[in-house]
Amino acid sequence: SFFLSFVVNVLRLSGPLFMILIYDRVLSSRSEETLVALFVMVAVFMLVLGMADYARKRIIARFAAQFQERVETDLLNSTRQNEMFLRSGTKPAAGLDEIDGLRGFFHSGALIAIMDFFWAPMFVTVIFVLNPLLGWVTLGGAGVMLVLVLVQMTFLGARKEEASIAAGEIAELKNMLVASRDVVRSQEMGGGFKRRWLERRDAARDKAIALKDWTAWFDGMSGVMVMLTRYTVLACGAYLTLQGTLTIGAMVAATFLVTRVLSPVERFMGTLPSMRVAKSDWGKLQKILLSR
Secondary structure (H helix, E strand, O other): OHHHHHHHHHHOOHHHHHHHHHHHHHHHHOOHHHHHHHHHHHHHHHHHHHHHHHHHHHHHHHHHHHHHHHHHHHHHHHOOHHHOOOOOOOOOOOOHHHHHHHHHHHHOOHHHHHHHHHOHHHHHHHHHHHOHHHHHHHHHHHHHHHHHHHHHHHHHHHHHHHHHHHHHHHHHHHHHHHHOHHHHHHOOOHHHHHHHHHHHHHHHHHHHHHHHHHHHHHHHHHHHHHHHHHHHHHHHHHHHHHHOOOOHHHHHHHHHHHHHHHHHHHHHHHOHHHHHHHHHHHHHHHHHHHOO
16 A cells, blocks of 8 residues: 555656646647647556555555454454453443544545655655755745644643533533433422533533634644645746746646645644544553453
8 A cells, every 4th residue: 555655646746747748848849749649648647546546545445444353353252251341332342442443543544644645755856856946935834834733733632631521521411310310300400400501511512612713723724824835836936937947837837746745744734633543542452452
């Protein structure tokens, strides 16, 4: 799958190369034969790219299924009969929830985002080859996005924990009502319970809104940085073209390549929370397996 990711990202370079040749060769030579040949070539490359991308997704899906099957089998075989259903959850043995979480992580596309992120420097190198100024602008945009994510992750934990605690209090109050509904009715405790429910509901709602506002601001700024970096590269490319140090085809290709750099970076940063959860699930699973 890692090799297929390399193939996919190399084939993605055919688009910028096609743009350079169209703007700098075909339009100046007015050769229809060259245009047809280039179009057929890039169409074949796109078909191969689609097949390679589909193949790596199938490989990851089957890897996730085999991982779950093997680990679950080993876990259930090592679980003694008197240890089944000891917890309040719906799963018969400890560790199955963690296995489901890891399988969901594999299926979520996070692995593809991680592999594409590792090949992003290849596109940065091509931009530097076109013009160093455009490369530094691209790196600057990626650096700002990284700072935004680091700030978000630094202060996200406390807000997420507060929202989780508030939601847990609502669930606890709901379970209490289900377990003691007869007592609440016989003792006429409905009024007091209603006040407690409204207070905790309001607290949980406010915490959830605060968490959403925090993440939404950073997500919005990350998207703005992607667009701003593209426009900055386009403006710098236009200036260099006016100065005669860059061709029109290279300017258009660089603008396209910026997306191929920043989109994997943005998706990789978006997977960081799920990566933390997956790491936690893997640590819990390892402890459970070692205790067998």
